[in-house]
Amino acid sequence: MDYFRNTFYFAFSAILVLILGVLFSRRRQLSNDDKVKRKKRYHPVAGTMFSQLLNFNTLWDYMTDQCCRYKTYRLLSPFRSEVYTSDPANVEYILKTNFQNYGKGSYNYNNLKDLLGDGIFTVDGDKWRHQRKTSSYEFSTGVLRKFSSVVFQKNAAKLARVVSEDANSKPTVDIFDLFLKATLDSTFQVGFGIQLDSMCGSSDEGTLFANAFDDSSEMTAWRYVDASWTIKRFLNIGSEAKLKKNVKVIDEFVYKLIHTKIDLMSNSPNDASMKKDDILSRFLASNVTDPKYLRDIILNFIIAGRDTTAATLSWFLYMLCKHPHIQVTVAQEVREATRVKDNLSFEEFAALVTEEALEKMQYLHAAITETLRLHPAVPMVIFAAISFIKHNKTCFCSYKFDSSTHLSEFHWSMFDVNHQHRTVQKLLLFLIEFAKTLGIVFLALQDPKICFSDDTLPDGFDVKKGDMVAYVPYAMGRMKFIWGDDAEVYRPERWLNKDGVFQNESPFKFTAFQAGPRICLGKEFAYRQMKIFSAVLLQFFTFKLADETKVVNYRTMINLHIKGGLHLHAFLRTG
Known part of the structure; x- marks a missing residue:
């Protein structure tokens, strides 16, 4: 049994390296193709999040003044761009046309959870749908x-x-x-x-x-x-x-x-x-x-x-x-x-x-x-700006093996594995099922529901993955x-x-x-x-x-x- 287990780990590691190479190669190719197709355009910058801090007591009037200058604008923050819009076309796109790409996300959830918990105003996905x-x-x-x-x-x-x-x-x-x-x-x-x-x-x-x-x-x-x-x-x-x-x-x-x-x-x-x-x-x-x-x-x-x-x-x-x-x-x-x-x-x-x-x-x-x-x-x-995906649109990043319990703990990284990698997906699932026959269980520590996704709003400007909108x-x-x-x-x-x-x-x-x-x-x-x-x-x-x-x-x-x-x-x- 040890021989088969060691052979499995060797084969799995080799295949994993190959998969990661394919993914990164494809990702780089797609990135280069995008650059050739169209140069990204982002909304005008009206300030930083510190502008909001300075105008906190009259925040909504400050934002109204910015909307009078730009229908949609960005504020820069240390972690992401924050996009604010007063354009009905953009609002319809966010709330209806591409609804699945715009949820509350972890940013809003973390801000609101101490007060509102997992309520309807803070969650996405199945929790939101059920409530x-x-x-x-x-x-x-x-x-x-x-x-x-x-x-x-x-x-x-x-x-x-x-x-x-x-x-x-x-x-x-x-x-x-x-x-x-x-x-x-x-x-x-x-x-x-x-x-x-x-x-x-x-x-x-x-x-x-x-x-x-x-x-x-x-x-x-x-x-x-x-x-x-x-x-x-x-x-x-x-x-x-x-x-x-x-x-x-x-x-x-x-x-x-x-x-x-x-x-x-x-x-x-x-x-x-x-x-x-x-x-x-x-x-x-x-x-x-x-x-x-x-x-x-x-x-x-x-x-x-x-x-x-x-x-x-x-x-x-x-x-x-x-x-x-x-x-x-x-x-x-x-x-x-x-x-x-x-x-x-x-x-x-x-x-x-x-x-x-x-x-x-x-x-x-x-x-x-x-x-x-x-x-x-x-x-x-x-x-x-998020995108709901299925569990088979992810791939591995690292794992550790506990010899006393025979548990392999994998930490997953969020890659968008598209339809061109179905063979890769099937191979991963086969390896996991085969591992179970050897008494090895994989614990996937991830949120399988969301993957950040770039987008273009109806006004022609782009939104980066992870941006607050x-x-x-x-x-x-x-x-x-x-x-x-x-x-x-x-x-x-x-x-x-x-x-x-x-x-x-x-x-x-x-x-x-x-x-x-x-x-x-x-x-x-x-x-x-x-x-x-x-x-x-x-x-x-x-x-x-x-x-x-x-x-x-x-x-x-x-x-x-x-x-x-x-x-x-x-x-x-x-x-």
């Missing part, structure tokens, strides 16, 4: 649609009552803070069947969680402009120490929620009262019980359901305060759509905001969409070449046809909800909540800025939050 399929089914059910509408109506009425009380007892109302609490309550009730009631301040744990989540989001966004974050993480200092502390608070809260839910459902498996309509219960009912997996789903659902909606609603009321005539128009439409009578309570009116009534609120829908155009909840979306919804909403000379003007009418009916634009032009295979699953869910909340508030209140002279800015983080809150005067509406 996408499961979530798509849940969001499409009529049960969830009906359940969520009831939750939104109840929380909208509760929000209106809190606004009324604050307006009578405080100089101003921080509507952004209230929206964050209201949408957090809705998200927890629809997502996890938990009545957090943070609007009334009855959950200290919920408040701690929300604050930790916001701070973690900001620290995670900081990683994209701070090249030293991995060192700080290793040393547990600065922003990374703060992130670690906040993630611990988040995890303690979420894992407690999960284990409580699991115990309730496992202790009463046949109790009809335990059969809830919330998303977490539905996952548990389908035998998904891994706490880490559920934790990641929960946090991704929260950042999608709470942060984005609260931010958009706040910017929406800000724009209505800056344009009082639009606020009047929206309020009038709400009254007509609900056929409201006088002297209704908050709860009674909220119950009138049905699906039928919402369908009639075309101008409200347009006004919210116009807000999203100028103030998208997610101001930048990042991908990496991002489109910038915040900038795209302000581009005159997309929206016309009045691109920076808040004008809901641009979304209505001559009959006053809302008309969609291409999702590659209006990118607030992404597009293609990654289009936002909760789009209609988000619109429903925003319209119900807006309708109830505008039925009862007129809003004005507490300080008309104060400039309202954003806080640079994953979502477009208003920095320092949004302080308004709320007056009971008359007539």
Whole structure:
């Protein structure tokens, strides 16, 4: 047996050298052929990643300025080029035409994983497909649609009552803070069947969680402009120490929620009262019980359901305060759509905001969409230039043999072995199978799913393998070449046809909800909540800025939050 094993190692090593020689020779030939065919063209360089660091507090406006100079541009970093685009043709190519070549990749995953784990916003491949399929089914059910509408109506009425009380007892109302609490309550009730009631301040744990989540989001966004974050993480200092502390608070809260839910459902498996309509219960009912997996789903659902909606609603009321005539128009439409009578309570009116009534609120829908155009909840979306491949498109680089266990450990290097090397692939597979008959097992330590791949965008410029590629919804909403000379003007009418009916634009032009295979699953869910909340508030209140002279800015983080809150005067509406 030793003779055969030694003979195998000798033969395998010789064949391996031959294979590597063929691969490198072919790779060099292809490289030379490419140079002859076409000289590579890369997007203009607008600066370095340190430019983002210097402009971090106004990052989205800095990127908008660059997009005004170049539809697509590069920033240089120590490790890769970063390509940013506002060109709808490039966006469609990235999100749809060549979708498989642009995933989150390890760069985004490493930046986001401490907060969002293996959630739908961080992963590619099978993990993404599984979560996408499961979530798509849940969001499409009529049960969830009906359940969520009831939750939104109840929380909208509760929000209106809190606004009324604050307006009578405080100089101003921080509507952004209230929206964050209201949408957090809705998200927890629809997502996890938990009545957090943070609007009334009855959950200290919920408040701690929300604050930790916001701070973690900001620290995670900081990683994209701070090249030293991995060192700080290793040393547990600065922003990374703060992130670690906040993630611990988040995890303690979420894992407690999960284990409580699991115990309730496992202790009463046949109790009809335990059969809830919330998303977490539905996952548990389908035998998904891994706490880490559920934790990641929960946090991704929260950042999608709470942060984005609260931010958009706040910017929406800000724009209505800056344009009082639009606020009047929206309020009038709400009254007509609900056929409201006088002297209704908050709860009674909220119950009138049905699906039928919402369908009639075309101008409200347009006004919210116009807000999203100028103030998208997610101001930048990042991908990496990658290519999904099968396991047989790799080859070996090195191995070591453990004589005590007869295990050969191979470290694989990512070579793109194309169809011209099928003989090589078959030979490798034959050698591995033959080795098994000798008691030798190969352990492949690799990620067999991705291989970096060069590409050419529709604008004719090239993207190198491993480049970070991002489109910038915040900038795209302000581009005159997309929206016309009045691109920076808040004008809901641009979304209505001559009959006053809302008309969609291409999702590659209006990118607030992404597009293609990654289009936002909760789009209609988000619109429903925003319209119900807006309708109830505008039925009862007129809003004005507490300080008309104060400039309202954003806080640079994953979502477009208003920095320092949004302080308004709320007056009971008359007539």
